[in-house]
Amino acid sequence: MISFISSFKPVFIALLLVAAVEAAVHQWGSKSDYNSNFFEFSPFREEKLQKFIIYDKFFLSGLASRPSDIMQVGDSSGLFGIKPKMVETQLHGLRYVNLGCCGDTGWKGYYDQAKLALRMNPEAKMLLLHVGPMLLPGDPRFNSWHPLNTSLHDHLLGPWRFFTLPSMHYRWKISRFIEFGQFDEPEIISTQFDESWNAKLKHLEHEDGWLPMPVDPATRPVEAVQKIADRNCEYEKSAEEVVLLGATKRRVLYPWLVRFAELAKDYNVKLAVVFGPVPCQREKIAGIDAIEDEVRRFQKEYPDVFIPHSMVNTYPLEDMADQIHLWPHATADYSKKLGGELSGWLTGKDGASGPYAPAAQ
């Protein structure tokens, strides 16, 4: 015992010192909103914008914890495409919140955000997964071990989220000091966008989670969108993940939809899967039948899940900024239309409808 105490004495004294420092910082030190290991705050590398969006939506703005009836998760097709206030005009008093973020988080990220949302708002009635079908995260760029979804899982959802210390918020200040010689936290979160966009980013709650597409439409005429569509209207890359040390591939859409359906069951909420609009023409898309078969199979096994749109929900080029994102001017109509579809389904008027419902086959 004496040997144990003498060996570990320096460790215990160090722990006591740390505890004293942390107590002092907690009592007298400065505070920051971004005190989480979720953030990197490395010098010479701008923090990922997606992290600010997720953190703001879930923790700073209070959007996730407020009593909403319908909670949307998924990629940026929904983040930039759905205006909750417009959806709500069709919902007869139900409240809608847009918690969607970004394809970079991958299927696992969408799933973890859905789980987090359902944990934070046990009163929710419906989970809505909104994805842009031309950029599904089966794409190798969005593979399931992406650092963003790993840190999302570890530091926002998993048990490690409790490992925070008062002094941790000095991390951002230190990295700013190394890089810019300043010790303050910046007003502007991302240098990629202008001030108005940054202001919106910091105050997502005013639009219940919606953000406008951060590209000036004047810089991207219809011809440019057409070129983007020609290049990106395909499913093949998005639908599969390489497995078994590269020996084979696995289709990922169906298994992930099943996981979402099971999650909704676990939390006793309804599930809607919404494929966002695209500028693509069905006949030009290779591999569409195979991937739609996965959705049909899913719908057959989970008839209670509402899938209002076909995977090729073609919108005019003028409304689209690229293969999955709407320009802001088109979001109001799209949101109202979606609100109407959800309302019809929730009130039971439309029953089990949608292009993949067994009745529609």
Next chain:
Amino acid sequence: MAFHSFTYLLGFLPLVLLIYHVLRRNVWLTNLFLTVASWVFYAWFSLASLIPLLTSSVLDFYIGKKIHASSNPKTRKWLLITSLTVNLGILAFFKYAVWFSTSVIGWLHVVDSSFITVLTQVVLPAGLSFYTFQTMSYTIDIYRGKEVPCPSFVTYLCFVTLFPQLVAGPIERSTHLIPQLSRVREVVSPQMAVLALFLISWGLFKKIVLADNFGLLVELGETQARAAQGHDMVGAGWLFAYSFCFQIYCDFSAYTDIARGSALLIGIDLMRNFKTPHFARNPSDFWQRWHISLSTWLRDYLYIPLGGNRHGGWNTARNLLITMVLGGLWHGAGMLFIAWGLWHGLLLVLYHMIPIDKHLETKLGKRIGAVCSTLLFFHLSLFGWILFRASPESLPMILESMRYNMSHIARFHLENFHLFFVGLVCAVLIPDWLAYRKGVEFTDLYPRMPGWCKVGVWVAIFYAIILIGKRAGYDFIYFQF
């Protein structure tokens, strides 16, 4: 599973230690448990990566037994060739398939592109090169009569898969590890436990605080060197080279420290893999301090069988070059890895012919000569690290930007960049200098430190990790090998 993840440090390792101490008195059960735990550790991200691991393990266990049982030299030889062919075949397929398919086959246009596409999707299982060399040394030692087959299959599996050293070494020898696994190990003493804890913490500090931040500077240097073409932002190649030199050392030695610390907690003493390599004065000295388990492996199973230094100067030079080129190729497919190996081979030959460090010490006196030869060899090895890290596309730009000195980096307009860089370098070199003077590693100094110093080091490690440690950092570099 990554050593620097919460899952490993606060979940997997404590659980393994707990169960290990319950089972400790039963060797067979302990080894079985450690083997299964190691499989879980290894298959955390990909279950399929167990396939080559198990193939290699099972094959060498049975071939080892057959070699030992056979008295016919021809049979023994064929068994050994079978083992080497399968092991090297697995290694070659996973390590070189992508390179071979994209470069060689691609150039020759001899196979249709769909075949090449399939090959490019091959995923290299982590640690393949490490455990393949480990099992190969076992079979070769039995063939040479230096080792007898391990009587227990479970103990043998534990030797190959033991989680602390499975993914990135040290490449253990059966003669060192199997005897430790074959007996009931004592309860870890408090002194050993605190040393193990220090090894793990020091490893985490080196990985999260030093290696990953140097990694940022490597990226910055490479980006700026590319941008320097036609502009005045030059000298970035130096930043790239110095940062990578320290990054790879901190990264790899951190892994070894955490591996040795974790193993110590289950009563296993893993071999040392580093010993202050930045203070080496010549290439031979360097290879006795850098990745020791690989360099001794190459010496024992390649250089000496080739003839070593036994047949005159030319043959020695040839053997050195072959050994180092193959050592470069062991790291991965690519001309630059081969160039890195060749560079070190040439340095070994050069110093063999002209002992520059000895000349410097004679001319300048022992102390100044030692400093000069250390600085000279450090910069010679620095060129090797550029070859090791650069891509064929970025290499010319990096070398071009190195025509200008590092003071030009001030033009990056990064306010306290110099402070940051110098701080990181000091955090690597000062502890290593203290250890070098005593002929040990920094972690070996811990028991000799006064109490207040120990407390200071613990607090410094803790706050360095909290305040400047990278969160979503890089994987350990040697995972890819």
